[in-house]
Amino acid sequence: QVQLVESGGGLVQAGGSLRLSCASSGRTFSTDVMAWFRQVPGKQREFVAAIHWQGGSLYYADSAKGRFTISRDDAKNTVYLQMSSLKPEDSAVYYCAARPYGDSVRAAEYNYWGQGTQVTVSS
Numbered sequence: 466q467v468q469l470v471e472s473g474g475g476l477v478q479a480g481g482s483l484r485l486s487c488a489s490s491g492r493t494f495s496t497d498v499m500a501w502f503r504q505v506p507g508k509q510r511e512f513v514a515a516i517h518w519q520g521g522s523l524y525y526a527d528s529a530k531g532r533f534t535i536s537r538d539d540a541k542n543t544v545y546l547q548m549s550s551l552k553p554e555d556s557a558v559y560y561c562a563a564r565p566y567g568d569s570v571r572a573a574e575y576n577y578w579g580q581g582t583q584v585t586v587s588s
Contacts (some may be wrong), residue, residue, distance in 0.1 A: 467496055467577045469561045474582030477551055481586070485546040487561030487579060495576065496563035499544040501535065502572055503557035503584075510560065512570035516544060524568060551586045558583050 468490040477483050489496060500515035514535040516523040523535050534547040544561065559582050562575035
């Protein structure tokens with residue numbers, strides 16, 4: 466069974482940076498696509514960025530382009546989300562997710578989820 470464990474959330478001032486980590490229990494055929502989503506109370510889970518273990522292709526939501534960077538460490542089976550120039554509207558619970566293959570920005574199409582990590586950006 467795949468397990469995803471996020472870490473790295475916290476409180477940061479606007480304009481600051483944070484790096485989130487998502488450790489996977491193992492790269493299997495069922496987790497080629499790793500993604501970050503975020504969610505605030507009362508709203509749907511929102512896609513942030515994704516990366517493929519095979520080939521390394523990556524893509525971002527418009528809100529993340531230029532400020533967030535997704536990357537992976539094959540040796541550690543860990544995916545990162547480096548966030549910079551943070552804004553109060555980036556405050557949310559950030560979730561790591563995985564699916565077998567294919568690009569998707571829809572939360573419903575991801576099979577595995579971590580427990581989430583809170584990011585709070587103060588103004």
